[in-house]
Amino acid sequence: MGKFTRSLAEKITTLIEEDNYTITEICSIVGVSRKMFYQWKATKPNFAEELQQAVEAREEKLKQKARQSMRKKVEGYKQIETKTTYAASKDSDDPYTLVVKEYVVKEKYCVPETSAIVYSLSGGYNESKGEKQSQPPSSLVITVDSEKTKRDMERLQQKLSGNRSPC
Template sequence: MAKYTERLAEKIVSLIEEDTYSITEICKHLKITRKSFYEWRDKKPEFRKAIEAAIESRDEALAITARRSLKKKLEGYTLTEIWTTYVPDKENPDKLVLKNRVVRQKEYAPDTHAIRLVLSHNETKEEENKEHSQPLTIIVQDPKTRDSLNELREKLMNNNVPVEKKIEKEEFISEPTEPISHSNNLHDVQKMRTKQ
């Protein structure tokens, strides 16, 4: 097993960031085993962080290149090709002299397939944003279910931390218009109140 050094780690990280070689090719080039590479990655947190940063940087560079290429396809572009022909000088055969130069420019129109792709992607994003921006509305007529849903919503909004529940009761006290009998039966009292 090769010995881990900062210099070797920096070389590995730079090769990963360049995105020219695979991990296997990097290991062969630096004469280390894949096993050593993965052991270092697992055991050395600074090496793991450096690799993750290199991969992130590589992915950002790739995304920038992709956006530039897509922009060219969307806008169209001009490709300029230049051919130059040199011939040996008649007086001095060791010296080359320009015989002719051909400049050719070719216009590439915007790519309609790329345009359609971008437009459909943007429409999909807008639809997703509309769906997420509208709040969910649930209409519940049962008071017990309504209270349970409100309690659940509060728990979710407070990251499942229990919330003290305040119980408020409305008491309706009125003076009876009819005399109440001296019955201990609650049912009789309720009947009398409903008559009012």
């Protein structure tokens, strides 16, 4: 099996941080057994610390992506779809030569999701306890461009606070 080196440790921690492979797959990629990996982790404190830092960095990237996704759901976003249709070329003797027959680009606006707004206004998820909070830890500020979205959010906020509006 492989001998522990700094470059091998760096490659392992990089693969863990990228979050594309399991430990078994990483061991296979770098050419060490799982048993050896866990032995190094147990006997080499610096390596264990680097592994922990890689896991923490991976988790932080995942949280950042989740926050970005939630923000899109709260604010709304544009979605662009492209569709390309190909046909056999009439100018070529080769029936496998294709040319673009049609290229369609559709752009649509995805409106803010009410459930995401309610979730955000109600306090969301408490990372430290791993559970839903009953009260938000701090004020949430959401800036919107659309007057309709602003009115909808004000109604939601009134419903959450128990002050039902006659509107």
